Amino acid sequence: MSHADVLSIFSGALTTLLLSIAGIALGLPLGLGLALARWAKVPLLNQVVAVYVSLLRATPLITLVLLIFFALPTAGISVGPVTAGLIALVLNTAAFNCEVWRAALLDLPKDQIEAAQSVGMGQALRFRRIVLPQVWRTALPGLINEMSQLVKLTPVLAVVGVVDITRAAVRIGAQTYEPLPPFLVALAIYIPIVYALVSVQRWVERRTTLREAAA
Amino acid sequence: MMNDFATVWSERGLLLSGLGNTVLLSVLAGLAALVLGALLSTLLMSPRQLLSLPAKALVDLARCTPFLLFAYIVYYGLPSMGLQFDAWSAGLFALTAYHAAYMAEILRAAWAAQPRAPIEAGVAFGYSGLGLFRRIVLPPLALSSAPVLGNQLIQIIKDSAFLTIITLPELTHAVSSIQSRHFIPFAAFLTAVLLYWALCLVIEAGVAAVGRLAEARR
DSSP states (O other), X not given: OOHHHHHHHHHHHHHHHHHHHHHHHHHHHHHHHHXXXXXXXXXXXHHHHHHHHHHHHHSOHHHHHHHHHHHHXXXXXXXXXXXHHHHHHHHHHHHHHHHHHHHHHHHSOHHHHHHHHXXXXXXXXXXXXXXXXXXXXXXXXXXXXXHHHHHHHGGGGGGGTOOSXXXXXXXXXXXXXXXXXXXHHHHHHHHHHHHHHHHHHHHHHHXXXXXXXXX | OHHHHHHHHHTHHHHHHHHHHHHHHHHHHXXXXXHHHHHHHHHHTOSOHHHHHHHHHHHHHHXXXXXXXXXXXXXXXXXXXXXXXXXXXXXXXXXXXXXXXXXXXXXXXXXXXXXXXXXXXXXXXXXXXXXXXXIIIHHHHHHHTHHHHHXXXXXXXXXXXXXXXXTXXXXXXXXXXXXXXXXXXXXXXXXXXXXXXXHHHHXXXXXXXXXXXXXXXX
């Protein structure tokens, strides 16, 4: 394995990181939107979201990626590997984020809302000033956990041709007939990324416990 | 569209064998990972750091590794070290080893949350070692951790789909070959998605049944 090979794995790491960040940036608000639809018990939408979440949480990402990558073109929508991969990531992570947000919303004491109503806050203001600041704190550990799951799932996108860390490593292994070294380099890139997220999650959880103990 | 699903139905033999492989693989890996995880969790809970620290490092390492990459390493990487597997054993080994770490962590957390009193009472009655674990620690542990273990089994089923990349003929592999034979991607992959969903609903129903059992025992 040459110097250039290691560099190509690192350029794959850039793709992995950008796709992960894009997936998180789109999946977080989408998950919140879905959770709000369920929380507010919007008729019909509530049931649709419940089925969506149950279905998507049961679907392996690889099956979802293959479905989107092969089926969208037959419907006349042409998608490249990166787009198909990103759509699959967002659809998947939004379902998990929805559950985290929803648990946090259900955890919010009802008197908070009633107090806000009694001082005449409108729906939008109530959400922005009362609901969101409390809910995101509760949801944060779960959301970070979901982020690390998402990073761990990105190698799946290599299957449809996204040149991320894993695909770069597979390619080098195929060229040199020595697959183990590039895989270990790939592993050495994934582990710190995921470990950083896991550490942040543990730190947030510890801080929350300490604050609750102090209060 | 209905024609496409009829084509999938005409390939039901392939589909069923894929589904059978997925179920068999997940159940075997789930059981083996549970046993390995239980052993590993006794190391994690050990008061001796010489045992608990390496076990903790191993569990953390597995939890930071993407499963797909791990499967690649087992199937394509290990043969260059002289360890040759066929796809089935490589897949089963990868699923088991990877999820044993998660099982160990689940059991450790459930174990740490158990009240101390019954265990101390067990020790006072002369239980120790494996007997203590099997008779006193394990039964409440299994009941209280059933929901998380069910989730982990769902995770195993979903991870088994990744093994299509090492040519293991499971469900996703079966629908991939149906789609490449007939060019019906939507019908083929949607069928797989619905079958995975059905499997998960079955597991969730099982977990709910165990939950009722645990409620009755209290």
